[in-house]
Amino acid sequence: MISSANLYALTGSGLFSLGLYGLIMYAHLLRKILAINVMGSGIFLLLVALAYRSPGQPDVVPHAMVITGIVVAVSATALALGLMLKLATHSSSTQLPDED
Amino acid sequence: MHTLYFAVALFLLLNLSIGMWRVFRGPTDIDRMLASQLFGTTAVAILLLLAASTQTPALRDIALVFALLAAVTAVAFVRRDTQARHDHAD
């Protein structure tokens, strides 16, 4: 009924939701950055799992996309961490102020 | 033979999920780091077993990268501590 590819795909969507929950609920920016990473992993897993369904060899185009995605994700993470540190030095806080 | 490889790989995977408990519990960061070191080694073993069982030698390269990168993370962890202490001393 549920093939293994679908199981991985469902795990991917679960991870995505988990990451989104973390992104919404945690105030600490480091945790938010982590949550975005988890969301990204979920999407990658979903893509690769869907590529796995094609007959014979898995589809390689999504694989290539995911590889570029991983590298972009790590550079974005580095940038986000840099911004967070800058915020922390200037406002000595690791949270974004609430909008009123 | 291939079934044995697969079974052992599965067993190691089970091992790993039990080890998650230590990551969860702590009590210190060092304990968590230890657990993830064990994960790294276990992952290497699993990859090597899978490489033999599914006959995909490329997995050995991944195991190689894993073995090297686990050390880099551990060094990052240890240096973090020494640096933080250094800042305190100032």
Added chain:
Amino acid sequence: MLIELVSGLLILCGAVFFAAGTVGLLRFPDVYTRLHALTKADNLGLGMIVLGLMLQAESLAAASKLLLIWILVLLAGASVAQLIARSAFQKGIPPWKR
């Protein structure tokens, strides 16, 4: 046939060491003893599995790559274990006493 038997046995022994390492990680009382349990899994567990797989490897190159991985893990594991223990000790985590 004999080679298959030996390699199977080695792999099973390796798995036992990994299990022992995990049990030690869960049951031992402090960082240092857990570290001790861990390195056994690193060195012997992986070592035995690598040996077992080497006996079955399809070529000399594959076998030497396996050996290389093991040696790297040994060296890195030993250094990292020392570094972690030193950092724990300097942090002031006392060794467990009965």
Added chain:
Amino acid sequence: MFFIAFGLLMALAWVRLQAPDVALAEAAIGAGLTGALLLAALSRLNSIEHTTAAPAYPQKSARALQLQSWLAMALLLILNAGLAYSILSLPDTGAGLTPLVTMQLEHSGVKNPVTAVLLNYRGYDTLLEVFVLLLALLSVWSMGTSQQQPEASPGPVLDNLMRLLAPVLILVAAYLLWVGADAPGGAFQAGSVLAAAGVLLLLSGWRLPTRLLDRPLRIVLIAGPAVFIATALATLLSSGRLLQFAPDWAGVLILLIETFATLSIGVTLAALFAGGRPHHPPDRS
């Protein structure tokens, strides 16, 4: 606190083993670089928090927080149910582009289909991505210089480990680059392993000699994108299409691009880890 997610990332890497190329990239980045990046950020954050007192934000009441959490969970469950439904209602087998890729593989100059897609069929994607990396580094650099922390001495054990591991890492990076033509590997994987070597060196207190900091570093950083663009222009002039390789030349050109891209990716990622523009000698007063 975040080691839970960190261990999860590691586990993910080999859950995906149906895709050895992806697993390789994830092993290098997920297991090594991201962890090191987060740890470094945490350490800098700690030293900032020790020097200044954090302003108090009005705390929400526990009750409001709980309500918010339930609401978020409910909404996400609905979202997830929708996602699950759409996944399960997809046809069991998708045709995908595999037949197309394999059909053209002999003209692509490489034997590994993933490398063929990355560098030949969709080369412009990869070209732009190399620029994304450069852009990230420029943004980080524009936020100021890296703090020159007084380094604690690495000690004999770490020093030896670094001396042993860094050359091996560089060697493995070269191997991955070479093997990328017909087995899993390639510029991104090799670049991240190279970056790991750089991170290890930085962690052990090694610094680039100051005379290399300025122009030589920048030249290496842009070498990859520059060679890529030069090849793209050359193909544009010779065949009229951007990055349209002639089959005879494809293998050589791809290796050329990948070599320089590996160097640039590795150095860019390591520089991202260092965080902040390097100090110029006159700035130090």
